[in-house]
Amino acid sequence: MIAEVHASRPGGRTARVRADVLAAVESELAEHGYDGLTIDAVAARSGVHRTTLYRRWKTVPGLLVDLLEAGADDAWGPADTGSLEGDLVAVNREIHAALTARPSITQAVIAASFRTTAAADALTRFWEDRYERTALVVCRAVARGEIPGGTDPHQLLLTATAPLYHQMVLLRQPMSRDQADQHARIAAASVR
Amino acid sequence: MIAEVHASRPGGRTARVRADVLAAVESELAEHGYDGLTIDAVAARSGVHRTTLYRRWKTVPGLLVDLLEAGADDAWGPADTGSLEGDLVAVNREIHAALTARPSITQAVIAASFRTTAAADALTRFWEDRYERTALVVCRAVARGEIPGGTDPHQLLLTATAPLYHQMVLLRQPMSRDQADQHARIAAASVR
Incomplete structure (x- = not known):
């Protein structure tokens, strides 16, 4: 999805260590925020030795960057509901769920991006990748003849x-899921 | 405008000291960001003694909160262009100018809001006030019979x-002024 970050968990010992470490980063970040994220806390939570963490990830921003890069590796794609409006509603519901989760990893990652340039750059790349994948909902709608071929996918996805x-x-401020749905509908109507 | 923060500068010695201090806060924040904002730098730039700053504003977050509260005191209102689309384009151009200014006080204040709860709360109140004032463009459009009476001002302003x-x-990522105009037009069309 556009908003949520999840490390994929493929096989292999190195991959398993990475998955354990990134899962611990997610949990620590969500619970304590960027200020509470430390190499020691990630070591304790993941069961991975701190010397391994220092060798492979070096710093706390290094851990955060890897979390976002792991998110870019996964197989996420937008749901195919059969209509542009349905697809945009599905995308907005994923974002809504990610931003209202308590604790919200997405909110924590966004906050962290204002603390370190490395995290800001990694988040920019992560979202670029997610918005590019989400453009598929626009291609499908064009292919179905639902909207004109010249529709700008990024403008439409921004509107939604x-x-x-x-x-x-x-x-x-809070936003209800109905209001999130409504913004998906406004966006879909804007290109018909 | 919605995005920019400016201390008003009424008469009286206390008011003048406040205006000088807040102008210095704006400049320091824009040039060095929240991490570079110190009481000493504000004292040097404003010519106001640091003991006065400590007495009246106490802390760096205190200065930032007062900057945002001063913004809420001013006489800003949305331009009246005679049409909903024109009014929304004018609002978006102000936001676009504020976010693309180099340095941008607005970008600096947003970044600071992720560093301290006091700044986050003050920014929330500032924007609440600005969006409330901007709702006037919707009232005017309803009064002109341009859009239906039940139009939700906040939803429309969010879309724009x-x-x-x-x-x-x-x-x-960058956004051109033409693209900013375009989002104002999409919003206006969504309620017609």
Whole structure:
């Protein structure tokens, strides 16, 4: 999905260590925020020795960057509901769930991106990748003849998804799932 | 405007000291970010003694909160262009200018809001006030018979303005002024 970050967990010992470490980073970040994220806490939670963490990830920003890069490796794609409106509603529901989760890893990663340039750059790349994948909902709608071929996927996805982030992250106000659905519908109607 | 923060500068010695201090806070914040904002630097730049700063504002977050509260005191209102689309374009151009300014006080204040709860709360109140004032463009459009009476002002303003913040603040990507105009037009069309 666009908003959530999950390390994939393929086989192999190195991959398992990485998965354990990144799962611990997610949990620590969600529970204590970026200020509470330490190599020692990740070591304790993951059961991976701190010397391994220092050797492979070096710093706390290094851990965060790897968490976002692991998210970019996964197999996520937008749900195929058969209509543009349905697809956008599904995307917005994923974002809504990620931003309202308590604790929210997405909110924690966004906050961390204002603390370190490495995290900001990694989050930018992560979202670029997610929005590119989500553009598939626009291609499918064009292929079905639902919307014109010249539709700008990024503009459409911004119209649908930006209100959720702005309201819940920057304005720091609640938004109901119905309101999130409504923004998906406004976006779909804007290109018909 | 919704995005920019400016201390008003009424008469009286206390008011002048406040205006000088907040102007220095703006400049320091824009040039060095929240991490570079110190009482000493504000004292040097404003010519106001540091003991006065400590007595009246106490801390760096205290300065930032007062900057945002001063913004809430000013006489800002949305431009009246005669049409909903024109009014929304004008609002989006102000936000676009504030977010693309180099340095951008707005970007610096947003970043600071992820560092301290006091700044986050003050920014939330500041924006609440700005969006409430901007709702006037919706009332005027209803009064002109341009859009239906039941139109939700906040939903409409989110549709218009959120893409600018999401793209330029969270996704950290450029957006042209034409694209900002376009999101104002999409929002206006969504309620016709």
